[in-house]
Amino acid sequence: xxxxxxxxxxxxxxxxxxxxxxxxxxxxxxxxxxxxxxxxxxxxxxxxxxxxxxxxxxxxxxxxxxxxxxxxxxxxxxxxxxxxxxxxxxxxxxxxxxxxxxxxxxxxxxxxxxxxxxxxxxxxxxxxxxxxxxxxxxxxxxxxxxxxxxxxxxxxxxxxxxxxxxxxxxxxxxxxxxxxxxxxxxxxxxxxxxxxxxxxxxxxxxxxxxxxxxxxxxxxxxxxxxxxxxxxxxxxxxxxxx
Amino acid sequence: xxxxxxxxxxxxxxxxxxxxxxxxxxxxxxxxxxxxxxxxxxxxxxxxxxxxxxxxxxxxxxxxxxxxxxxxxxxxxxxxxxxxxxxxxxxxxxxxxxxxxxxxxxxxxxxxxxxxxxxxxxxxxxxxxxxxxxxxxxxxxxxxxxxxxxxxxxxxxxxxxxxxxxxxxxxxxxxxxxxxxxxxxxxxxxxxxxxxxxxxxxxxxxxxxxxxxxxxxxxxxxxxxxxxxxxxxxxxxxxxxxxxxxxxxxxxxxxxxxxxxxxxxxxxxxxxxxxxxxxxxxx
Numbered sequence: 001x002x003x004x005x006x007x008x009x010x011x012x013x014x015x016x017x018x019x020x021x022x023x024x025x026x027x028x029x030x031x032x033x034x035x036x037x038x039x040x041x042x043x044x045x046x047x048x049x050x051x052x053x054x055x056x057x058x059x060x061x062x063x064x065x066x067x068x069x070x071x072x073x074x075x076x077x078x079x080x081x082x083x084x085x086x087x088x089x090x091x092x093x094x095x096x097x098x099x100x101x102x103x104x105x106x107x108x109x110x111x112x113x114x115x116x117x118x119x120x121x122x123x124x125x126x127x128x129x130x131x132x133x134x135x136x137x138x139x140x141x142x143x144x145x146x147x148x149x150x151x152x153x154x155x156x157x158x159x160x161x162x163x164x165x166x167x168x169x170x171x172x173x174x175x176x177x178x179x180x181x182x183x184x185x186x187x188x189x190x191x192x193x194x195x196x197x198x199x200x201x202x203x204x205x206x207x208x209x210x211x212x213x214x215x216x217x218x219x220x221x222x223x224x225x226x227x228x229x230x231x232x233x234x235x236x237x238x239x240x241x242x
Numbered sequence: 243x244x245x246x247x248x249x250x251x252x253x254x255x256x257x258x259x260x261x262x263x264x265x266x267x268x269x270x271x272x273x274x275x276x277x278x279x280x281x282x283x284x285x286x287x288x289x290x291x292x293x294x295x296x297x298x299x300x301x302x303x304x305x306x307x308x309x310x311x312x313x314x315x316x317x318x319x320x321x322x323x324x325x326x327x328x329x330x331x332x333x334x335x336x337x338x339x340x341x342x343x344x345x346x347x348x349x350x351x352x353x354x355x356x357x358x359x360x361x362x363x364x365x366x367x368x369x370x371x372x373x374x375x376x377x378x379x380x381x382x383x384x385x386x387x388x389x390x391x392x393x394x395x396x397x398x399x400x401x402x403x404x405x406x407x408x409x410x411x412x413x414x415x416x417x418x419x420x421x422x423x424x425x426x427x428x429x430x431x432x433x434x435x436x437x438x439x440x441x442x443x444x445x446x447x448x449x450x451x452x453x454x455x456x457x458x459x460x461x462x463x464x465x466x467x468x469x470x471x472x473x474x475x476x477x478x479x480x481x482x483x484x485x486x487x488x489x490x491x492x493x494x495x496x497x498x499x500x501x502x503x504x505x506x507x508x509x510x511x512x513x514x515x516x517x518x519x520x521x522x523x524x525x
Contacts, residue, residue: 023260024257044342044345048341048372049341049374051372052371052372052374053374055391055393056392056393059397060393108376108378111378111381111433114433115434119429119433120429123437123461124461126461127457192453195453196450196453199449199450201498202450202471202472202494202498205263205497206315206470206490206494208263208264208267208497209267209314209471209490209494209497210313210314210315210486210490211314212267212268212271213271213486213489213490214313214314
């Protein structure tokens with residue numbers, strides 16, 4: 001007897017093959033997999049959101065109303081604000097949604113303002129204040145690179161006022177320092193982009209490896225059938241266009 | 243057509259690159275090459291931190307914030323870290339600020355069922371489930387978990403779970419692990435858990451987002467970071483439970499070698515074409 005687990009595993013393997021088939025060419029099986037994924041993901045998100053609402057608000061309010069109203073009554077306020085969001089669909093009452101949006105923005109800004117200056121600005125600046133002379137030459141070199149690339153990156157993004165070189169005049173020291181830091185900034189960012197690109201490849205290849213190990217290898221037959229179906233769909237598609 | 247242009251046309255087809263990439267991934271999995279890997283300082287530092295700073299029966303909060311697509315990179319890290327923490331008899335509270343964290347946790351739980359065999363739900367570990375609200379929810383959880391939600395993912399009242407009688411707020415935890423495929427959630431925890439309460443954070447990130455969150459690690463706002471499958475493989479070696487991370491390493495190495503070779507060939511062809519066009523122009 002073939003259980004739902006087996007059917008699910010086959011479907012997983014087939015869907016993976018169909019999604020990856022887009023790398024070669026668009027085909028009907030890719031479209032089936034794409035639509036199924038979008039539909040399932042949307043349905044899943046809605047179900048999870050409703051479940052969260054049920055667990056936090058509805059179920060406690062129904063199961064033990066006395067405890068809920070004495071301890072968690074304030075949950076009703078965001079629930080009302082959430083309902084107000086749906087007034088966007090009414091031509092007459094759409095303005096009510098603004099209150100919900102305003103509260104959302106205010107809470108987000110308030111929370112961020114509380115800690116952003118320390119977490120995202122002060123701590124990042126203090127992390128670049130490092131000793132530039134020391135007994136460990138490797139650490140000293142690293143510290144120099146960190147400080148120079150930070151200054152270079154910041155210099156590169158100065159768009160308002162910067163030293164300019166006058167025609168036929170020897171460049172000033174300020175200009176030379178500016179240009180030096182400017183180029184250090186450019187090359188520092190190039191190195192950063194290179195690291196980002198390498199990490200991107202690692203992630204994408206990692207996805208491919210895990211997909212193969214988790215879904216395709218254990219269900220080799222289902223994957224092979226899915227691949228044959230995809231190949232047939234692609235060939236048919238090419239023949240129809242001709 | 244010149245020789246350089248002919249080679250460029252053949253090697254420039256994406257079908258060839260994708261086919262070679264697929265082969266470079268599949269063949270080392272079918273026939274493992276056994277390319278040795280060395281445990282990096284970054285991974286060893288994370289291991290040493292847990293070994294030296296976490297006592298027996300400590301409390302750890304783990305944020306499961308990744309979708310199924312990112313399983314391959316983050317799940318092996320999560321499994322290896324859970325194994326290490328359970329070996330130290332730590333008690334773990336899992337939670338998800340992402341709706342997809344629920345399915346990610348369920349898959350992780352089934353992949354690492356051996357780790358949970360002798361652990362009792364509610365006493366040794368708890369899964370809070372999806373907590374809606376993003377950064378506001380993270381801030382609220384840091385103040386009080388029981389004040390934010392009253393039931394766990396399975397509908398159990400938090401007040402009835404023995405582990406939740408021991409912990410409630412950020413400062414009750416000795417370590418917070420964030421396994422995430424998105425950049426924002428790391429910032430949430432830095433801003434709402436580390437900055438106000440000074441709770442140690444540990445990051446487990448996708449390779450692609452690691453450079454974005456590196457400044458937090460550099461500024462000592464996190465005790466360390468595990469990056470993608472490479473760190474997972476190293477951590478699996480350290481904790482002695484080999485899994486998906488180590489199985490992927492040969493394929494990662496061969497596919498990277500292929501990409502490096504293609505970048506090299508691309509550059510040679512580019513310069514070859516420029517040189518040949520200059521010679522042609524000179525004539």
